[in-house]
Amino acid sequence: MTTNAxxxxxxxxxxxGAPLERTTIPRRPVGEHDVMIDIKFAGICHSDIHQARDGxxxxxxxxxxxxxxxxxxxEVGPGVTRFEAGDRVGVGCLVDSCRTCDNCAAGLEQYCTGGSVGTxxxxxxxGEPTYGGYSSHIVVDERFTVRIPEGIALDEAAPLLCAGITLYSPLRHWKAGPGKKVAVVGLGGLGHMGVKIAHALGAEVTVLSQSLRKEADGLKLGADHYYATSDESVFEELAGTFDLIVSTVSAPLPLDRYLGLLRTDGAFVNVGAPEEPVSLNLFSVIGGRKTLAGSGIGGLPETQEMLDFCAEHGLGAEIEVISADRINEAYERVLASDVRYRFVIDTSTI
Structure with missing residues (x-):
């Protein structure tokens, strides 16, 4: 690849809703502060399916x-100071922001009030559309590029750029760690990283899943406990148990029941994003001074912190590597919960 490509x-x-197909796309020339990246692997996130199907x-x-x-x-632009050719790097959900608002100044580009730009x-x-990682190369400003430490294989690192940071950010913000009881709702692409990270942070970790089908996996990944929420008695048995619950599911939940699992001052944090509205009885948060919150990915500094943390603790995603001609099949398998736990595209097959 050259600057003129x-x-x-x-x-x-x-x-x-149309099946994905092979095509070609434009990539801008490498600018003053840009890096060109030879994409090796690209994870398939549930949000890819939501957006491709206009959900x-x-x-x-x-x-x-x-x-x-x-x-x-x-390749790097003449003004690039943080990277050079040959560096292992990643790009997550953002490729630009206003860079001047209070949130951007605080390294919270995901909450940019001036308008962040999705990958x-x-x-x-x-004014041109952005195109993502299901491609051979991408050109990105160095500010929105992060370094992947040597301790993580590139294929296992790819899902960390969304799934990893999406769980790391709320776990850090709500201070998951020793002495805290944390529950992760759903053991999928997001949830499995939540279990790994919460365990590495030192919290007591529980998985709340519809069934016990993945219990052995959950315990192997670092969970201390595993419960099937299809068992009505679970909500009585675990009432008032958790300091923090992070929901990774993309379907509406009976929030009042889950809020009943929190201790006083506990927080229920949504990182999964259902397409449908959800309902809530406000007495579920008034009683116990509980918090119902949301969290979206992480800023660039925190994303780098997450990658360094994962490298230090030997955490990568559990993946199934596929060729690009299997993307449509993979979408259907994601919707059927038939992946453990993240599809990753080998982009050399594009």
Whole structure:
């Protein structure tokens, strides 16, 4: 690849709900502060499916999903100071922000009030659509690029750029650690990383899942306890137990029942994003001074902190590597919960 290259191979959804197909997309020339990345692996996130199928609102098509990107720097702009060719790097859910608001100044670019720019299905400041990681290369400003430590294989690192940081951020913010009882709702692409990270932080970890089908996996990943929420007695048995519950599921839950599992001053944090509205009886939070909250990915400093933490503790995602021609099959398997626990595309097959 050279600075003058303008098109690269990719897989895109040509229209809402249409199967993804091989195509080519434009990539901008490497600018003053840009890095060009030879993408090696791209994770498949449930949000890729939501957006490719227009589940969260009007999409921009053709759409190239993918915001769990791991690769190697091949070229840097003349003003780049943090990276050089050959570096192992990652790109997550954002490729730009206003950079001037209070949140951006605090390293919370995910909450940019001036308008952050998603890695795909967004319009960049140049007015052009952004295209994600289901492609061979990407050009990104160095500020929105993070370093992947040597302690993590690139294929296992890719899902950390969304799934990893999405769980790390609330676990750190609500101070999961020794002496804290943490529950993770759902043991999927997000949840399995929540279990690993919460365990590494020193918390007592419980998985709340619909069934006990994945119990052995949950315990192996670091959970201390595993309960099936299809058993009505669980909500009575565990009432008032947890300091923090993180829900990773993308379907509406009976929130009042889950809030009953919290201790006084406990927090129930949503990182899964159902397409449908949810209902709540406010007495469920008034009693016990409980918090119902949400959390979205993490800023760039925290994403780097998460990668360093995962490398230190030997944490990578549990993955199934696939070729690009299996993306549509993988989408159906994700919806059927038939993956343990993250599909990762070998982008050399694009």
């Amino acid at each position: 303008t098109t690269v191979p990719a897989y895109a959804a040509p229209a809402a 969260w609102g009007t999409g921009i098509y053709p759409m190239v999903p993918g915001h769990e990107i791991a690769g190697i720097v091949t 795909y299905n967004a319009l960049g400041k140049d």
